[in-house]
Amino acid sequence: MSHRNARLTVHGRRLLIERVRSGRPVAHVAAEMGISRPTAHKWLRRWRQEGETGLHDRPSRPRTTPHRTPPALEARVCRLRQERKLGPARIGPVLGLPASTVHRILTRHALNRLAFMDRPTGQVIRRYERDRPGELIHVDVKKLGRIPDGGGWRVHGRAACPDRRRTTGFDYIHSAVDDHSRLAYSEAHSDEKATTCAAFLTRAAAFFAQYGIDRIERVLTDNAWPYRKSFAWRQALAGLGATGKLTRIYRPQTNGKVERFNRTLLDEWAYLRPYTSNDERTAALTDFLHTYNHHRCHTALGGQPPISRVNNAAGQYT
Numbered sequence: 001m002s003h004r005n006a007r008l009t010v011h012g013r014r015l016l017i018e019r020v021r022s023g024r025p026v027a028h029v030a031a032e033m034g035i036s037r038p039t040a041h042k043w044l045r046r047w048r049q050e051g052e053t054g055l056h057d058r059p060s061r062p063r064t065t066p067h068r069t070p071p072a073l074e075a076r077v078c079r080l081r082q083e084r085k086l087g088p089a090r091i092g093p094v095l096g097l098p099a100s101t102v103h104r105i106l107t108r109h110a111l112n113r114l115a116f117m118d119r120p121t122g123q124v125i126r127r128y129e130r131d132r133p134g135e136l137i138h139v140d141v142k143k144l145g146r147i148p149d150g151g152g153w154r155v156h157g158r159a160a161c162p163d164r165r166r167t168t169g170f171d172y173i174h175s176a177v178d179d180h181s182r183l184a185y186s187e188a189h190s191d192e193k194a195t196t197c198a199a200f201l202t203r204a205a206a207f208f209a210q211y212g213i214d215r216i217e218r219v220l221t222d223n224a225w226p227y228r229k230s231f232a233w234r235q236a237l238a239g240l241g242a243t244g245k246l247t248r249i250y251r252p253q254t255n256g257k258v259e260r261f262n263r264t265l266l267d268e269w270a271y272l273r274p275y276t277s278n279d280e281r282t283a284a285l286t287d288f289l290h291t292y293n294h295h296r297c298h299t300a301l302g303g304q305p306p307i308s309r310v311n312n313a314a315g316q317y318t
Contacts, residue, residue, distance in 0.1 A: 007033065007034050007035050007039075008033070008035060008039075008043070010055055010056055010057075012033065013043050013047075013055040014055060015033070016029060016030075016033060016040060016043055016044075017043070017044065017047050017055070019032075020040075020044060026040050026041060026044065027040075043055065069097070069101060069105060073095065073097075074105050074108075074109070076095060077091055077095065077097070077102055077105045077106065078105070078106070078109050078111060080094065080095075081106055081111045081122075082111065082117065082122030082123070083122055085114060085119075085122070088100070088102035088103040088106065109124075110124055111124065118253065125253055127256075129179060129180060129300075130179040130180045131180065132180055133178050133180045133181045133183070133208075133212070133213045133309065133310050134178065134180075134208065134213040134214070134215050134216050134217060135179065135180060135217050135218065136178075136179040136180075136217065136218045136219075136220055136245075137176050137177070137178055137179065137204070137208075137216050137218070137219050137220065137242075138176065138177045138178075138179060138220050138221075138255050138257045138258035138261075139174070139175070139176045139197075139201065139204075139219055139220065139221045139227075139258065140174075140175055140221065140222060140255060140258040140259065140262060141172050141173065141174050141175070141192045141197075141224070142172070142173040142175065142262045142265060142266075143170050143171075143172055143173075143192075144170060144171045144172075144173060144270055145168065145169075145170055145171075146168040146169050146170060146171055146278045147168070147275050147276075147277055147278040147280075147281055148168050148277075148278075149276075149277050149278075150276060150277070151274060151275065151276040151277070168278070169190070171188045171189070171190065171278070171282070172188070172189050172190065172191060172192045172196075173186055173187070173188050173189075173262075173265065173285075174186065174187050174188075174189060174192070174196070174197065174200040175258055175261055175262065175265065176200075176201070176204040176207075176208075176258070177257050177258045177261050178208065178213060178306070178310075179220075179257060180309060181213075181301075181306045181307075181309035181310050182257065182261075182298055182300065182301065182306040182309070183208065183211060183213070183293055183306040183307065183309070183310055184261055184289060184292055184293060184306065185203075185204045185207040185208070185289065186265065186285060186289060187200055187203070188282045188285060192224070192226065193226065194225075194226035194229075194230030194231075194232045194233055195232050197226045197227065197230070197232075197233055197236075198226075198230065198232035198233050198235065198236035199236075201219065201233070201236045201237070201240070202236055202239065202240070205240050211307070211310040212310050213310060215240075215241065216240050216241075216242045217242055217243070218242060218243050218244070218245050219237060219242050219243075219244050219245065220245045220246075220247065220254070220255055221244065221245075221246060221247070221255070222246070222247050222252070222255060223246050223247065223249055227244065227246065228246065264292070265288075268288060268291075268292070268296075269281075269284060269285060269288040272284075272288075292305075292306070293305060293306050293307050294307050
């Protein structure tokens with residue numbers, strides 16, 4: 001990338017080529033643009049060899065590195081990291097390498113932080129983000145125990161509620177999160193049947209449409225029966241012109257954005273404070289969603305809320 005005081009940017013290099021091609025001497029054009037003749041000839045040479053691509057910046061890394069650690073040794077470093085979760089200070093003595101070299105190898109293979117790996121398997125977690133809103137929607141259901149009238153043990157304490165057998169049933173929180181913007185929509189229902197899931201998807205699409213996400217291209221879900229076998233779910237997808245996609249079995253990381261949203265849902269809504277009734281908690285869901293979408297800062301979005309990434313310029317941060 002060109003620094004702020006660079007004489008030539010990509011646009012300036014194009015001007016250099018155009019002026020030389022018009023028949024003017026290279027030395028005169030170089031003097032006008034405040035660069036040396038060798039620099040002007042360098043960009044001319046790159047343009048003749050590579051065309052437009054040659055005018056763009058390229059990394060300064062050398063084409064060959066004779067003293068780089070052999071691939072077989074790098075593979076052993078990665079294997080020790082993934083299988084035994086050892087750090088550079090412990091891997092180095094095992095393989096006879098300096099800890100700094102081990103660290104560079106781990107950084108090169110995105111293994112320098114344990115958070116980059118799935119702890120049980122040691123596999124690198126592949127993080128991704130779609131290019132535009134609506135390209136991929138994550139859908140999931142979170143099961144929550146209902147709160148009895150008057151409040152449960154979080155209000156009265158465990159001593160006042162010795163019988164832990166649940167008799168109030170469960171709420172099923174259906175959630176949809178846009179992959180690019182993290183814009184989220186949730187509803188509380190009494191079940192997770194196929195018809196409920198299908199109807200939720202239709203209402204979620206209408207919610208996203210309010211913020212400029214007019215088309216949903218793909219919907220990513222887990223392998224629950226309503227998403228795999230239900231005719232109602234397939235019909236809802238067809239009505240939106242979207243295709244369904246299932247996660248790998250026992251790999252919730254694939255659907256990670258809505259899984260992370262579920263955790264935020266618990267911390268900042270479901271268990272934020274003791275509720276005295278289930279209706280009180282359900283009513284608070286609307287305010288939580290507004291805060292999440294319009295005001296809550298997201299590190300993945302550079303500290304901005306999800307609404308900053310959708311086509312709702314007139315209603316941002318409201």
